[in-house]
Amino acid sequence: MQLLSTFENTIYLEMAISILEKKGIKRENIFAVPLDNRVEERKLFDSIHKSDGTSLIDIAAALATAFSVIGVSIGFKLAWGPIFSGLIAAFIGFVIGLAIRLYTEFILKKRKRVLRGKQSEVILIIECEDREGDLVENILWEHLALGVAKVI
Structure with missing residues (x-):
């Protein structure tokens, strides 16, 4: 089973990883991927295919x-x-x-x-046994994961 979760890059992510390692999840089964967040500015004028819902006139x-x-x-x-x-x-x-x-x-x-708002900065992918899935999911939610998904 794989669990995927998104986090802000905070100390809670590090705490979640260390607790998972203490609970028996091997370091090789924990994979953290940092995301590149959007840095380009919004377009001033809307196109025919995309609109941000804001009118200038x-x-x-x-x-x-x-x-x-x-x-x-x-x-x-x-x-x-x-x-x-x-x-x-x-x-x-x-x-x-x-x-x-x-x-x-x-x-x-x-x-x-x-x-405004929280942004996902890190995707955490954890490979674990089916019986450990609920424990891992609870640990992730307790450490302020923005979202968690299970892939069986």
Whole structure:
């Protein structure tokens, strides 16, 4: 039987390995593989095949609409008229909304993306007898494994 588990690279991984060795699992039957985590930045624009669920123009479209309504209302008093003033106000609202969204994506969310969640850093593969499977699984869960799978 093989047990596969994922861990963060912490002292709990080392403790789990040492306890497994004390319980009779040979060192040759324990295999730890470090993972390379993603370091490339997210793409700014989505493609037709892949989307991250974040829109860059949602706030921009809302502000363009609001500014154009205000621009049209004010435009009745201006020399250029309501259509041109509405278009100019819509453009200004769109640019402001796009600037807000870009600021939140690149400045605010970049900080949160670095701090958020636990990442698997090491895969631990343990070869053991079927009768030892439950003991090994319990040891892995007690030492904060992120996930455990059995292959019989």
